[in-house]
Amino acid sequence: MLIEVYADVTDVWAYVARRRLRRALDRVAAGENVPTVVWRPFLIDPTAPSPSEELLPGDEVIDGILQQTEPGVGAAIRRLEAGQAAEDEGLAVPGQRWRASSWAAHRMITAALDRGPGLQDQVVDTVLSAQFEDGADINSMGFLEFLADRFELPGPVRLEGTDAALAYLQPGFPPDDPLERRTREAQLFGQALGVTRSPTFLIDQTIVETGAASAEVLATRIAEFTDRPSDTVPDEVRRVRAAQALLAARNPRGSLYLLAPLRPEYDGDRGFETLVARALAASASLEPARAKLAELLERYPDDAYLQLLMGKTLKRLGHPDAEKHLALATAMHPEYLDF
Known part of the structure; x- marks a missing residue:
């Protein structure tokens, strides 16, 4: 059983969720299907600056972040709820001093998984504690x-001329940086699965709970999956399915990013190349789309x-040849008259 937690380490509810998940696992008899917990990246504030900005109590930016974790609920209420939830879990009442990019921390959390989910969980705990208990700029x-x-x-990869790391999609990452690709892919796979909030809990690729x-x-959710066999999907299939989902969700650039490692091995496959052409056209990469088509x-x-x-x-x-191709399409498939 694979439990994936998509969460932003700048989110107070991730701080609470880690403790609640540990308690939940202690309550469940694992049987043969022992749960493995993996943390995945999510960004509540993808435009967070680097270097970080120090915040004052009641800062509107923090209010906005709190409201994103529970749309429609006032930030003041969310702050009180978060403080009470942390106290109930035996955690320090959280404070937040910085508007900080969490991308470098997510990269390190992703890298930690290479040495096992146990060590990754220690890294997550260290980041959350540093931010919410010590007021650190993560x-x-x-x-x-x-x-x-x-x-x-x-x-970390330093932002030149500063004492801060590069933020999300900020220029400066080496183009062949494998850790950057793995972290971005993990985030995109979450988007493809429908992750829109922090924290979101998935079991065997199925969203089971979101939020607090x-x-x-x-x-209860973990127990429901205890005796279910886990399906093993080949990476190529999972990647193509995710790329299709991202394209349907109007993220063609994310779709192309996930498809890139499959090229050129699958160039020559009609369905794969058609998907690439669709994503190129949808991303406004019109000349590459024309060439592929x-x-x-x-x-x-x-x-x-x-x-x-x-x-x-x-x-x-x-291009003047556009009408020729449109006429051919509608002649072959009259329903395209309504495109």
Whole structure:
């Protein structure tokens, strides 16, 4: 049984959720299907700056972050709820001094999984405690280098000219950085599965709870999966399914990012290349989309959908051949008249 927790380590409810999940696991008789807990990245505040900004009590940014964890509920109420929940779990009443990017911390949490979920959980605990109990800036080089040394993890990537690490999608990561790819892929797989809140709990790729679930509720959900066999899906299939889901969710760039490792091995597969062409067109990479569609139509000129996609792509490029491809598509498939 695989339990995945998608959470932002700047989220007070992740701080509470870790303790509740540990209590839930203690309540459940594992049997043969022993749960493995893995932490995955989620960003409540993807535009958080680097270097971090120090906050004052009642800062509107923190109010906005709190409201994102429970849309429609006032930030003041969320703050009181979080404090009471932490106290009930025997945790320090949380405070938050910084608006900090959590991306570098997520990279290190992702790297820690290489040495086992137990060590990864220790890293998560250290980050959460540092932020909510000690008021640390978790994107400062001092904290991140301490974390790297303590747990023997890859060091953070510094934002040039500062004492802070690079934030999410900030230029400066080496283009072949495997840890950056793994962390971004983990985040994108969560989006593909429908993760929209922190924390979100998945068991065997199924969302079972979101938000401030109690230990009792989490224990019930875990027990429901105890005797179910876990399905093993090949990585290629999982990756393509996730890319399709991201494309449907209007994230074509994320779709292309997940598909990239499968190329060029699967270039030549009609369905795979059509998916790539769709994602290129949807991401406004119009010239690469045109080139890919031209390759496909040379092999499959009778494919009405490819003709339609080529026509729409050329139309956006202002190309005179657009109408020819659209006419061919509607002649082959009259329903495309209503596209």
